[in-house]
Amino acid sequence: MKRYSWVWVLLLCFSVILNLLLASYVLIDGGNSKILSILRSTKEAEDVASISCSGHGRAFLDGILSTANNLEGANEDDPLPSCECNSCYYGADCSQFSPDCPADADSGDPMFLEPFWMKHAESSAVSGWHGTFISKELERHLQELHAVVGNANTTGKFMVFGAGSTQLLNAAIYALSPQDPPSPTRILGSIPFYPLYKSQINSKNFEWEGDTSMWKNTSFPSEYNSSVNFIQFVTSPNNPDAELKEPVLLEGPSVKTIFDHSYYWPHYTAIPALANEDLMIFTLSKLTGHASSRFGWALIKDQGVYERFLDYMSLNSFGVSRDTQLRTLKLLKVVLGTGKELFEFGHGTTRTRWESLNKVVSASKRFSLQKLISRYCTYFQNITVPSPAFFHAENLYVRLSLIKSQDDFDWLLQRMTALVSQEQVHEEHGGKTI
Amino acid sequence: MKRYSWVWVLLLCFSVILNLLLASYVLIDGGNSKILSILRSTKEAEDVASISCSGHGRAFLDGILSTANNLEGANEDDPLPSCECNSCYYGADCSQFSPDCPADADSGDPMFLEPFWMKHAESSAVSGWHGTFISKELERHLQELHAVVGNANTTGKFMVFGAGSTQLLNAAIYALSPQDPPSPTRILGSIPFYPLYKSQINSKNFEWEGDTSMWKNTSFPSEYNSSVNFIQFVTSPNNPDAELKEPVLLEGPSVKTIFDHSYYWPHYTAIPALANEDLMIFTLSKLTGHASSRFGWALIKDQGVYERFLDYMSLNSFGVSRDTQLRTLKLLKVVLGTGKELFEFGHGTTRTRWESLNKVVSASKRFSLQKLISRYCTYFQNITVPSPAFFHAENLYVRLSLIKSQDDFDWLLQRMTALVSQEQVHEEHGGKTI
Secondary structure, three states: OHHHHHHHHHHHHHHHHHHHHHHHHHOOOOOOOHHHHHHHHHHHHHHHHOOOHHHOEEEOOOOOEEOOOOOOOOEOOEOEEOEEEOOOEEOOOOOEEOOOOOOOOOOOOOHHHHHHHHHOHHHHOOOOOOOOOOOHHHHHHHHHHHHHHOOEOOOOOEEEEEOHHHHHHHHHHHHHOOOOOOOOEEEEEOOOOOHHHHHHOOOOOEEEEEEHHHHOOOOOOOOOOOOOOEEEEEEOOOOOOOOOOOOOOOOEOOEEEEEEOOOOOOOOOOOOOOEOOOEEEEEHHHHHOOHHHOOEEEEEOOHHHHHHHHHHHHHHOOOOOHHHHHHHHHHHHHHHHOOOHHHHHHHHHHHHHHHHHHHHHOOOOOOOOOOOOOEEEOOOOEEEOOOOOEOOOOOOOOOOEOOOOHHHHHHHHHHHHHHHHHHHHHHHOOOOOO | OHHHHHHHHHHHHHHHHHHHHHHHHHOOOOOOOHHHHHHHHHHHHHHHHOOOHHHOEEOOOOOOEEOOOOOOOOEOOEOEEOOEEOOOEEOOOOOEEOOOOOOOOOOOOOHHHHHHHHHOHHHHOOOOOOOOOOOHHHHHHHHHHHHHHOOEOOOOOEEEEEOHHHHHHHHHHHHHOOOOOOOOEEEEEOOOOOHHHHHHOOOOOEEEEEEHHHHOOOOOOOOOOOOOOEEEEEEOOOOOOOOOOOOOOOOEOOEEEEEEOOOOOOOOOOOOOOEOOOEEEEEHHHHHOOHHHOOEEEEEOOHHHHHHHHHHHHHHOOOOOHHHHHHHHHHHHHHHHOOOHHHHHHHHHHHHHHHHHHHHHHOOOOOOOOOOOOEEEOOOOEEEOOOOOEOOOOOOOOOOEOOOOHHHHHHHHHHHHHHHHHHHHHHHOOOOOO
């Protein structure tokens, strides 16, 4: 009996040690849920990878969700991305073949290397790839976000993805210009404007004409294909002065308008109403801060303009990186899943910075800040005090960015404080110019 | 004693069950190393996230590696990405501040939202972001790959990233054209050429002039800034006919050349020598197959041309998605880490497809395939048989893609086989036209 109990103690010890090892492995990071969350997102990726699509298709993490019964593992509570079938195959699991399907030997998309990456999926963290360039799931999330924030009406509008607002602004100019214009299309912005607008116009098809207000009293031809065509930029809220802007020229056959709504989010402005213009541009950079992801989207009412947009995108860069689309989708899920947190954080930070700067500058006679008014915000359901990203820039003005890192802002504030107190010292010493 | 041993049995049972639960959790995917590999790559991400950079900077997964002593945890065997400091901070761990540093209030990069994403890093799988647009680490890996494959000399060349070869070809035309040309720059390609070249030329600054050979006997002005400027595309291996091409026109002050080397990889061609031209374009799409990632790079000898390239990139899309750069880096690590596997797999697949197609077509009198010759490949150190991506296209020719999925190729082969056997049946019945 003694020998038995000794064996048992040994077994128990071994088992306990194993438990400790395993538990420490699982809880390696000190008990928080990081590993669990990684396992969860890995499980999501693996669930998707395990959808076999009969060997004739692929399911993608950002594919359209489906509850189709013949998709193994999918049900109403736990929809899975649906299969995207190889050509000539169809059905929820791509098991059907259509014998009348023509053999397609076009396209240079090198799908032949896929088996290599399936084999090395682990080390490259690649679970297949997409052959198509627009994620419908991402489009749906963007529509949902606009509905929740109440800043743009997406109903009845086409959506185009681009590499940030920069590429989309180029695409918009192209899409709104006549195909073979008798004279260059004239591009207008309202002072103060974002300087990139001007430098982008580097083709003989376009001419930068400067301030819209110069053309305010012009009467424009009322028929299409007139000899002179205008495109006006309306940046609202404006960069740099944060004002909500309206078009200066009336839209008409020879006057088209691009609404740059990059800053039309509750971090930077009150949202007084749902924007519903014919061509609106948004960018991830100003929504979430991920500037280097280069992602933006356009909402377009007219189908002809939409098709010209797609033309431009396909000639210019053949669409937007699918990796970027996948990451954007992940970010949007966080934004939508955390209630008002991003907007409250963003608005809180820019407002605090604006107030600190106001406090420093209010002691100065040399410097002043532009006056901004409070407005009712339909998103926060409250009057919101100003929280601009920048402030005014002209000859006598300077644009200060309030959206850089805290280090940058703190240092700006210190230097401003030093300048203002120098001014006071100077005054006490009799007002000599320095 | 009996009661004690009962307690022990219970304890042991409990412990063993816990063992089983924990073990099954750890080995959830059936004993392969997937979870371990995920934990490893997560550890990598966490190691990087844990580099504090004194709170005044960030380290990135694809940052430049450093073994600096004052970077906690870094040593010669295990270098960590170095800190990229906020402005005005410096030192390996960003702990030094330079008080003479001017406050920078320019730039619209919205870094102010970073704390929100640091907090939600788990669910969004985001470990910070980059403010800069070129990953030096990625550049280094691309240089290494060219050296290993022996297909391009990167020494003394600038590298520019673009959204696939499409955007880089646009950028190259812009960079090689005079800034304000007296007449449109004339663009030439050699028949058969990639049709996108022609459709990309949609600006009044450029004119598509068609086949290079038409200009073969022209004598070009010998001074710069002449009234007519030419750019010739040299696609080598050519799309669609897989031929290795040389420039038709002599390079000179008014004749510039763009080498499109998208297919200059051992999957598609023998590599007879190191390419060393002044402007070469490569794309991830044809190297790894990840077409939808939209990533390519240009190697540029001349600094002036390089700067015009950067201009174009910044005006057109403000650089290339950092997410795409990070994924490309991961893919390159796999390519470099698996020896010749990718190239052997790629070459094997295209060669087999080419041979199958040849076999079917050899029975036909109506169809024939172009003749391709075997060459010595410096990479495989062997004479390699042809493995083209496409074959010839003209009025009497058709381009067939051999790099699509296996399903697509199998169906193409079946349809070709049917066509050829129909031809034989037809012949046996007296040669009536069908």
